[in-house]
Amino acid sequence: MQLPAELLKKYNSQAPRYTSYPTVPLWENNLDTSEWSELVKKAFQEFGSEEGISIYIHLPFCESLCTYCGCNKRITKNNGVKDPYIQALLAEWNKYKLIFTGKPKIAGIHLGGGTPTFFEPFYLQHLISSLLDGAEITTNAEFSFEGHPNNTTFEHLKTLHDLGFDRVSYGIQDFDVRVQTAIHRMQPFEKVKHATDSARILGYTSINYDLIYGLPHQTVETMGETFSKVYQLRPDRIAFYSYAHLTSAFPAQKSFEKFLPSDSEKSDLYEFGRSLLLKMGYVEVGMDHFALPNDPLTLAKNNGDLHRNFMGYTTLPSKILIGLGASSISDIYYAYAQNEKHISKYESFVMKDTFAIQKGHFQTKLDIIVREVIQNLICRKLARIPREVSERLSDDQLMTLKDMEKDGLLAINDDEITVSEPGMKVIRNICSQFDLRLAENQSKKVLFSKTI
Numbered sequence: 001m002q003l004p005a006e007l008l009k010k011y012n013s014q015a016p017r018y019t020s021y022p023t024v025p026l027w028e029n030n031l032d033t034s035e036w037s038e039l040v041k042k043a044f045q046e047f048g049s050e051e052g053i054s055i056y057i058h059l060p061f062c063e064s065l066c067t068y069c070g071c072n073k074r075i076t077k078n079n080g081v082k083d084p085y086i087q088a089l090l091a092e093w094n095k096y097k098l099i100f101t102g103k104p105k106i107a108g109i110h111l112g113g114g115t116p117t118f119f120e121p122f123y124l125q126h127l128i129s130s131l132l133d134g135a136e137i138t139t140n141a142e143f144s145f146e147g148h149p150n151n152t153t154f155e156h157l158k159t160l161h162d163l164g165f166d167r168v169s170y171g172i173q174d175f176d177v178r179v180q181t182a183i184h185r186m187q188p189f190e191k192v193k194h195a196t197d198s199a200r201i202l203g204y205t206s207i208n209y210d211l212i213y214g215l216p217h218q219t220v221e222t223m224g225e226t227f228s229k230v231y232q233l234r235p236d237r238i239a240f241y242s243y244a245h246l247t248s249a250f251p252a253q254k255s256f257e258k259f260l261p262s263d264s265e266k267s268d269l270y271e272f273g274r275s276l277l278l279k280m281g282y283v284e285v286g287m288d289h290f291a292l293p294n295d296p297l298t299l300a301k302n303n304g305d306l307h308r309n310f311m312g313y314t315t316l317p318s319k320i321l322i323g324l325g326a327s328s329i330s331d332i333y334y335a336y337a338q339n340e341k342h343i344s345k346y347e348s349f350v351m352k353d354t355f356a357i358q359k360g361h362f363q364t365k366l367d368i369i370v371r372e373v374i375q376n377l378i379c380r381k382l383a384r385i386p387r388e389v390s391e392r393l394s395d396d397q398l399m400t401l402k403d404m405e406k407d408g409l410l411a412i413n414d415d416e417i418t419v420s421e422p423g424m425k426v427i428r429n430i431c432s433q434f435d436l437r438l439a440e441n442q443s444k445k446v447l448f449s450k451t452i
């Protein structure tokens with residue numbers, strides 16, 4: 001069911017993506033390294049043995065700049081950056097191992113970027129095998145990586161598959177040559193097909209494509225063509241992201257600004273893309289995410305078992321996510337921490353006797369309660385609002401919720417909120433009505449991308 005144009009306009013405002021609560025710009029930065037170590041130990045003792053630990057490893061280097069990109073990356077062709085970075089990652093992991101009070105049990109590893117495949121296979125082999133040395137792996141562990149289709153080789157796929165990786169996510173964005181030229185990312189269909197076929201031959205069980213709507217020169221016609229190419233390759237999952245335009249943080253985005261679709265054209269692109277995905281047999285799992293009906297993500301959605309962390313939706317329930325690498329974020333249930341973004345500063349911290357934490361946040365009891373409300377809304381479309389939260393909502397927030405109910409985006413039933421199908425389109429705005437930290441910090445004028 002489509003959201004009428006006037007409602008799209010009304011609710012198309014800036015809102016966080018809620019991969020954490022509180023969102024990173026609203027963290028209190030009230031943690032020092034020794035408190036962090038204590039909390040890691042506590043979380044490990046409580047949750048480490050049962051659910052295991054998930055690890056996110058940020059590999060920030062890319063060979064060339066895609067001008068639309070909003071990720072933490074460093075563009076370089078210098079091979080000399082590889083060795084010191086891998087050493088730093090392993091030094092950082094060893095610091096965690098010293099804190100853990102037992103053998104770590106690994107529930108998941110995700111290599112993100114930047115471009116993990118910037119590193120030749122033997123670097124990745126050394127990194128992962130050293131990391132797994134002395135660790136246990138849970139029976140249903142998930143190992144995945146982000147691969148750039150242009151430089152993911154058969155050897156990369158094989159090396160990682162031999163190490164237990166069976167999920168790969170390819171950044172596609174769009175197949176149209178004009179769009180690709182504008183975003184400085186030439187990526188022929190044949191390369192994507194080769195990378196996809198190779199993964200399948202090797203036994204990868206889950207292939208994800210990232211696609212974006214709202215890019216320069218995109219029209220419903222170009223999008224139709226892109227989706228018919230996607231259909232030929234039939235990935236198991238598709239992330240269909242809204243293009244985030246934040247030129248103050250990513251000035252290269254200015255290069256194509258005048259070719260961007262208008263807000264209403266962008267919304268048409270989304271509706272068109274979404275309807276094609278549904279026709280192609282994909283199920284809408286949650287905000288931006290689609291998967292085939294028998295994919296574990298769809299099954300988790302159907303069973304109410306979806307979770308959300310810094311990497312988006314996941315089936316993994318682990319409460320401990322350790323982020324390794326420059327700019328990586330860790331979530332250990334009781335606290336969040338983000339590493340130094342500057343690569344050589346990150347390296348020099350972890351090669352000394354300390355973590356590289358640049359900012360952090362200790363979760364209050366109320367933060368933990370609000371986080372659960374937001375997780376339930378975004379993952380299950382249904383949340384009970386505990387009194388600790390409802391009694392703190394401002395008149396403005398309550399009025400907006402009533403307004404949203406009138407507009408058919410949600411239903412309020414005593415202390416329960418149910419999000420409707422059209423409501424999922426503006427789920428970020430719905431969640432933000434319960435974001436007590438955002439309401440308290442209105443004056444901070446934090447910048448988020450627009451919902452649509």
Ligand SMILES: C[S@@+](CC[C@H](N)C(=O)[O-])C[C@H]1O[C@@H](n2cnc3c(N)ncnc32)[C@H](O)[C@@H]1O
Pocket residue numbers: 068069070071112113114115116146147148149170171172173210211212241242243244245
């Ligand atoms: C960190 S990138 C890594 C992927 C890999 N480096 C590649 O390019 O193939 C992960 C995904 O973030 C998404 N992304 C990056 N910049 C974005 C932006 N400005 N708006 C929306 N999504 C974006 C893209 O879909 C991209 O595939």
Ligand code: SF4
Pocket residue numbers: 061062064065066069070071073113114115148171
């Ligand atoms: S989209 Fe991927 S390859 Fe391109 S600059 Fe961003 S992280 Fe690097």
